[in-house]
Amino acid sequence: MKLLLRIYPRRWRERYGDELLALLEAEPLTWRVRADVVASGLRERLCGTVPPQGLVLWAWSVFVIGGMGFQKTSEHWQVVVAANDRAVPTVAFDVVQAAAAIGSAAVLAGVTLALPSFVRDLRSGGWSRLRRPILIASATTLLAAAALVAVALHHDIVAASIFVVSAVFSLFAWTHAAALAARRVAKVRAHAPLALTVVATMIVMMVGAAVWFAAVNAHAPSFVGAAQLAVTATFMLAGTALATTGVRSLRA
Amino acid sequence: MNDPGLLILTSLSSGPKHGHALLLDIDSFAGVRLGPGTLYGAISRLEERGLIEPLAADDRRRPYRLTAAGTTELADSLAAMRQIVDTATSRLAPVT
Numbered sequence: 001m002k003l004l005l006r007i008y009p010r011r012w013r014e015r016y017g018d019e020l021l022a023l024l025e026a027e028p029l030t031w032r033v034r035a036d037v038v039a040s041g042l043r044e045r046l047c048g049t050v051p052p053q054g055l056v057l058w059a060w061s062v063f064v065i066g067g068m069g070f071q072k073t074s075e076h077w078q079v080v081v082a083a084n085d086r087a088v089p090t091v092a093f094d095v096v097q098a099a100a101a102i103g104s105a106a107v108l109a110g111v112t113l114a115l116p117s118f119v120r121d122l123r124s125g126g127w128s129r130l131r132r133p134i135l136i137a138s139a140t141t142l143l144a145a146a147a148l149v150a151v152a153l154h155h156d157i158v159a160a161s162i163f164v165v166s167a168v169f170s171l172f173a174w175t176h177a178a179a180l181a182a183r184r185v186a187k188v189r190a191h192a193p194l195a196l197t198v199v200a201t202m203i204v205m206m207v208g209a210a211v212w213f214a215a216v217n218a219h220a221p222s223f224v225g226a227a228q229l230a231v232t233a234t235f236m237l238a239g240t241a242l243a244t245t246g247v248r249s250l251r252a
Numbered sequence: 253m254n255d256p257g258l259l260i261l262t263s264l265s266s267g268p269k270h271g272h273a274l275l276l277d278i279d280s281f282a283g284v285r286l287g288p289g290t291l292y293g294a295i296s297r298l299e300e301r302g303l304i305e306p307l308a309a310d311d312r313r314r315p316y317r318l319t320a321a322g323t324t325e326l327a328d329s330l331a332a333m334r335q336i337v338d339t340a341t342s343r344l345a346p347v348t
Contacts, residue, residue: 016292022312023271023288036287044293 054179063239
């Protein structure tokens with residue numbers, strides 16, 4: 001049972017660990033109880049270290065990876081689907097793109113609203129806390145840019161792999177820096193509805209992507225690989241789950 | 253109606269209780285069996301918001317009680333729910 005409690009952050013364990021342990025000893029330790037403790041522990045770990053706004057930013061970044069997977073998967077799909085059968089996948093694809101634009105606008109709006117508080121924090125010594133993560137993010141961005149140039153010049157598979165890895169790392173590094181900054185940003189009332197908009201657009205994109213896949217798969221069963229589909233769906237689901245946790249924390 | 257925080261505030265409105273007593277009481281009046289992790293997650297958030305406060309621990313079991321802010325929060329939530337219930341009841345009346 002003590003092992004289960006290790007999932008919780010140390011500070012939380014020090015305060016509530018004994019009480020939770022006493023309660024677990026008084027209750028039958030079923031799989032439902034174990035799952036509840038694991039899920040709650042993960043939630044405390046996530047929400048205890050990352051502010052709700054940071055969670056939404058992380059969620060968007062994770063979802064973007066899924067979106068990139070969908071974008072790559074759907075390249076040249078018109079070639080394998082006859083013109084008469086393109087109506088449904090075309091609408092589904094357009095819906096995904098429209099939802100992506102709205103979701104991105106909501107994220108940008110949230111960031112813009114936090115800027116005044118962010119600038120105030122920078123002026124009062126916040127830069128020293130952010131300098132290292134921003135330098136790392138900048139370095140990974142430069143590496144990704146260099147790899148992209150190499151891909152453009154040489155069409156090299158190694159450079160392409162370096163580009164993909166460094167681009168993902170760069171996205172996560174910037175998100176980490178932004179989430180750190182969000183810790184000290186004042187609460188903005190509009191963040192809750194904006195985060196809810198982000199979740200809604202994620203759900204629309206997942207539904208749109210699923211409809212697109214079903215429609216294309218009906219005409220070209222081998223066009224989308226199982227691995228591509230699994231990776232895209234995993235990132236999209238994980239992003240949506242994270243964003244939902246962020247929204248719940250923002251509204252609490 | 254099964255928000256853990258609201259269920260805990262409702263349970264504590266009849267007096268201080270520790271974790272296990274809260275679980276049993278909530279089960280008896282709401283028919284909801286909260287998981288231990290869910291219960292303590294909600295307790296920590298309520299305490300953080302100043303809606304409940306801990307009392308002296310009895311061995312490893314620590315009772316909690318409502319604060320003045322918690323009582324106000326519970327009253328506000330119940331008033332909001334009552335308004336919804338009244339609206340739904342009046343709208344359903346012509347149907348039934």
